[in-house]
Amino acid sequence: MTETQIGADTLDAGTDTRGVSIRNLRKRFGDGPYVLDGIDLDIAKGELVCLIGPSGSGKSTLLRCINLLEKPDSGVVRVGDMLMGQELRDGKLHALRPRRYRAQQARIGMIFQQFNLFPHLTVLENVIEAPQAVRGQSKAEAVENARRLIARVGLADRENAYPRQLSGGQQQRIAIARALAMEPDVLLCDEPTSALDPELVGEVLEVLRDLAESGMTMIVVTHEMAFAREVADRVVFMSDGRIVEQDTPDRIFTNPREERTRNFLRRVL
Ligand code: ADP
Ligand code: MG
Numbered sequence: 001m002t003e004t005q006i007g008a009d010t011l012d013a014g015t016d017t018r019g020v021s022i023r024n025l026r027k028r029f030g031d032g033p034y035v036l037d038g039i040d041l042d043i044a045k046g047e048l049v050c051l052i053g054p055s056g057s058g059k060s061t062l063l064r065c066i067n068l069l070e071k072p073d074s075g076v077v078r079v080g081d082m083l084m085g086q087e088l089r090d091g092k093l094h095a096l097r098p099r100r101y102r103a104q105q106a107r108i109g110m111i112f113q114q115f116n117l118f119p120h121l122t123v124l125e126n127v128i129e130a131p132q133a134v135r136g137q138s139k140a141e142a143v144e145n146a147r148r149l150i151a152r153v154g155l156a157d158r159e160n161a162y163p164r165q166l167s168g169g170q171q172q173r174i175a176i177a178r179a180l181a182m183e184p185d186v187l188l189c190d191e192p193t194s195a196l197d198p199e200l201v202g203e204v205l206e207v208l209r210d211l212a213e214s215g216m217t218m219i220v221v222t223h224e225m226a227f228a229r230e231v232a233d234r235v236v237f238m239s240d241g242r243i244v245e246q247d248t249p250d251r252i253f254t255n256p257r258e259e260r261t262r263n264f265l266r267r268v269l
Contacts, residue, residue: 018045018080019217020066020186025075027061035061037241039075043186043219048212050228050249051221053238054264059221062238063188066219067108079108080185106134109184113191115171117163117178123150124159127178135182142181149177153207169200173207180211187211189220205231225269229253237261 025039035058043049051059064070066077068084077084117126127146131137137145150159153173155166163171172192179187189208193201205227212218212231222228228235229249236246237256245258253269256262 018185019043019047020219021076021078022062022066023076025062025065025077026073027058027065027070028073033241034073035241036065036072039241039243041236041243041246043217045217046215047233048216048218048220048231050232050235051219051238052223052225052228052235052264052268053244057238058241059238060190063110063190063219063221066186067110067188068105069110082107106130106182107185109179109182109187111172111175111179111187111189111192113194115163115168115175115195117171117175119163122160122162123155123166123174126163126174127181130178131181145181146177149180150174152180152210153177154203167200168196169203172196172204176204176207176211186217186219189218189222191221191223193222193224223268225253225265237264239264 020041020043022039022041025036026034027036028034037058039058039062041049051062053059061070065072066079118129121129124143124146127150128137128139128142131142131145132139147156147159150156153176155170155173155177158166158170163174166174176192192208193204196204201224205224208218208220208227209231220228220232232249234246235249235252237244237252237258237260239260245252245256245261247256252261253265256265
């Protein structure tokens with residue numbers, strides 16, 4: 001434990017409690033090196049942050065700590081008014097765990113590289129499952145919401161299709177509709193287009209762009225630099241478990257301050 005440990009009390013009570021705040025987040029697997037080594041990050045409600053960085057820099061682990069798929073070793077994550085992680089008080093680590101863990105986790109949407117749709121359920125059934133099971137919606141209410149969202153991602157005519165009958169791009173759009181059906185406070189996307197054939201990338205990015213414009217709070221890990229440049233409010237560059245640099249896309253892509261950022265961009269652009 002280092003004395004730079006920062007607790008929940010340092011999360012400024014005056015900040016907008018509807019976004020995401022992360023303080024001194026640290027995570028390692030077993031006794032390996034820290035794959036997150038003191039992350040501090042604030043995302044305002046309605047902001048779209050693109051997270052970029054080399055493979056292995058900790059981007060996925062960071063998203064997984066935000067949505068409680070991984071337990072941080074120390075540090076604090078706040079999503080909306082939900083606080084979790086561990087905080088140091090009086091020289092001791094205290095676990096902070098949301099009271100209604102499952103319900104809280106449901107407020108954080110997650111989109112993965114592999115779409116993770118239920119293969120034995122139709123498009124409509126995929127989208128109505130969680131709202132009924134976790135949020136207690138009636139079937140009629142869940143179906144009405146699902147139809148609206150399936151139309152929103154441009155697949156109104158495919159509600160009875162099974163995932164295997166859809167292209168990768170269509171499957172990912174349904175995965176987005178499924179996440180939205182839970183009315184998340186924040187949507188985390190982990191390389192949402194990396195598994196797609198190049199000609200299908202655009203339709204998924206188009207849906208994400210539409211969501212950003214509607215005010216959804218989003219963290220998108222991506223290698224699509226054109227998307228980051230065009231749509232992100234802010235670009236965060238990570239390397240070796242730390243945030244090296246963060247700024248507007250314009251600044252990051254035209255005039256990065258750090259050598260490591262320049263080297264990375266030289267390789268990917
Ligand atoms: P990125 O998404 O930026 O490629 P990751 O967050 O997936 O990076 O991984 C960061 C580091 O943590 C890597 O060295 C990876 O091997 C390691 N790592 C991730 N998940 C695990 C795990 N479950 N067990 C052990 N090591 C892991
Ligand atoms: Mg990753």
